[in-house]
Amino acid sequence: MYLRYVSLLFPLFFHEISGIPNEKPIIIIGAGPAGIAAATRLLENGIDNILILEAEPRIGGRIYSTKFGDTNVDMGAMWCHGQEGNIVWEKLVDMNLTDLVRSTQHPRTFHISSRKELGKDFEQKLYDIMMEILDSEQAEENESVGFAFGKMYNKSITEQFGNDREKLNYARAASKWLEHVTMSIEGSLSWYDSKSKTTYEECGGNQHLNWRGPGYKIFLDILMKKYPTGSNPLPIDDKILLSKEVTKVLWNPAATRNRVEIACADGSSYVASHVVFTPSLGVLKERGEEMFVPRLPERKMIAIKRVGMGAVMKVFLHYPRRWWRDEVAFNLVWDENDRKNVRNEFTQGPWMNGESWITRLYSIEMLEENPKVLLVWITGDVVPALENTDEKTLLSGIEFTLKKFLGHLYDIPKPDKVLRSNWYSNPHFRGSYSFQSLSSTDNNIPDLLEPLRTSNGSYIIQFAGEATSPTHFSTVQGAVESGYREADRLIGLYKYPLLINSLVH
Ligand SMILES: Cc1cc2nc3c(=O)[nH]c(=O)nc-3n(C[C@H](O)[C@H](O)[C@H](O)COP(=O)(O)OP(=O)(O)OC[C@H]3O[C@@H](n4cnc5c(N)ncnc54)[C@H](O)[C@@H]3O)c2cc1C
Structure with missing residues (x-):
């Protein structure tokens, strides 16, 4: 009975606090795909009294398309993985925009450091x-x-x-x-860290649909209805505050009224009735313990520890001229002797288990629409150290590797520009994407996404983000689904309070 009474007051409260500066009914933390998806869903449903606090000076999170060479490159997500049941692909189909992506080719051949032809x-x-x-x-x-x-x-x-x-x-x-x-x-730092049988469900169809020229960020524009031009953009820009790093999220589980206080690194603070928290699992691993007051429930803390977060590194190189032929990528295989001995030829660390970091360089990809740019992939244990290695060492190691594998086939010039990712070192990400580690269990992701509730059972702090998707973690589609999931809870609460609360009751 009491719950029904509270729920009737909700719409009132919604309007009541909306006029006070720094108080918003709904605050979304993070403007990556999960945060943007949540915000757009709320706006589409007429709930517009929202605020998004984003720590970086840009939106997009791990979708980060930036100009390099003739067109944009994707420092983070670059492929739409699959078509069947993939919310990203479905949006493109619905809007007749599938031309924005194209299939990536993969070479079925290898280059070996010894240059032997087999x-x-x-x-x-x-x-x-x-x-x-x-x-x-x-x-x-x-x-x-x-x-x-x-x-x-x-x-x-x-x-x-x-x-x-x-x-x-x-x-x-x-x-x-x-x-x-x-x-x-x-996305793990060792292939012995991740579990082979997981709850991930692959969306059928093409796994490597690459975004053309503008990069993945155009998908955010689609979510916000800014693209195609001529659509009716959602009023989201003035609801996003950039460079607002949240440091504390405080609430009172005993209180019957929803009230969350949010403190930011710049000294500002905000009050909300509902918070949707979307920063990465890496952020939660590093700061989850002290960020939330009171401490997050034990089950959630266990999940944060057990679900894995690793890192991959991308280095983009721009050349004054295209020096390769019509290859789509070079797959590199280090000969066992070279793997051990190359540290005597290329002497600049970091070292991992006595091996040079350059032995962790395994694939160099060409970008169809950026004809003078190569993408170098580096994975594994070396990524955290390499992200902090100076650019000169990084470049000379890559140049050394290219010459070792391909110097007999090509005249390789020096690149004139370089761009590198730092997902692991950036405190707003602390990794690339989540994985199910050997110590994780099937209830960890449900525990991660479980909202915190007030003593009367109302949602107060909700969790979204790729790592909270039980079946599509590690992907953009997982992030978007999670944002929609949490927005829908709020839409239910605000639009149909009687129905929702009578269900809770
Ligand atoms: C190198 C790389 C390659 C990838 N490739 C693909 C791919 O090809 N296809 C694919 O589907 N997925 C890929 N992914 C994964 C995909 O990018 C992520 O799954 C997705 O972007 C996650 O979205 P999110 O909203 O959950 O988190 P995020 O994108 O991390 O967004 C969270 C936001 O929260 C902000 N934030 C963090 N801390 C705070 C704080 N304290 N206060 C306020 N704001 C904060 C962050 O700055 C960020 O903007 C890749 C990721 C990386 C890094």
Whole structure:
């Protein structure tokens, strides 16, 4: 009965506090895809008294398309992964905008540091074995990806090349390429950290739909109805405050009235009835313990610890001229001897387990619409240290590697511009995307997303963001779904308070 009474007051409260500066019924923390999705859903449903606090001086979060060379490059998300049941793809289909993405090509051949040629047929066979393993669902419960894939790979290459020592050795060396590709999918720093059987559900169809010229950020414009031009843009710009790093979120679980106080690093503070918290799992791992007062519930703290967050690194190089031919990427395989000995040839660290960081460089991609730009991928244990390595060392290591693998085939000039990601070192991200670690359990993500409630059962602090998506974590579609999920809870609460609260009751 009491709940019904409170719920009747909700719409009143909604208007009552809206006129007071720094008080908003709904504050969204973070303007990445989850935060933007939540805000746009609320606006579309007539709930416009909202505020978004974003720590960075830009919106987009881990969607970060920025001008480099002739067009934009994506420092973060760059592909729409799949079509069936993918909210990103579905939006493009609904709006007749599928031309904004195109399929990425993958070369089925490898370059080896020893420059030895083993033949295209062999390389393609090797590539097929790897792709089969990446698609395989044969792993057992609680095996790490590294253990499961390593076992399958060794079995396959022994069956296929067991009687040819040279090919077998090459195939063994190539397992490191598989390891790095796996880590770029998982986002983990080691392929032994992530679980092979997870709750992730792949959206069927093309997994690598690459955004054309403008980059992934155009999808945010689509969400905000700023694109295509001529649509009716949602009134969101004046609701976003940039460079507003939230440091504390305070509330009183015993109070019957929804009230959350938010403190920011610049000394400002805000009050809300409802908060939607969207910063990454990396942020929660580093600061979740002290950011929330009172401390987050134990189940949520356990989930924050157990779900994994790693990092991948992208380095974009711009050249005065295009020096490659019609390749779409170079897949690099370090010969086992080179892997051990290259530290004597290229002497600038960081080192990982006695190996040079350049041995963690495994793929160099061409960007179709940016003809003078190469994208270098680096994954694994070296990423945190490498993000803090000076640009001169980074560039000379990449140049050394390019010459080692390709110097006999191309005249490689020096790049004239470089752009590098720092997702792990940036305190507003602390990693690239989440993964299900070996210690995680199936209830961790439900615990992560569970809202905090007042003593009368009303939502007060809600959690969105890719890591809270049980089936599409690590992706933009997961982030968007989570933003919609939390907005829908609020829409239910504000638009249909009697119905919602009678259900709670
Ligand atoms: C290198 C890289 C490649 C990727 N590739 C792909 C891909 O190809 N396809 C794909 O689908 N996904 C990809 N992803 C993952 C995808 O980018 C993320 O899943 C998605 O962007 C997460 O969105 P989010 O809103 O949950 O979090 P975020 O994008 O991290 O947004 C959270 C926002 O909160 C802000 N914030 C953090 N702390 C605070 C604070 N204290 N106060 C206020 N604001 C704060 C952040 O600045 C950020 O803007 C990639 C990510 C990276 C890093």
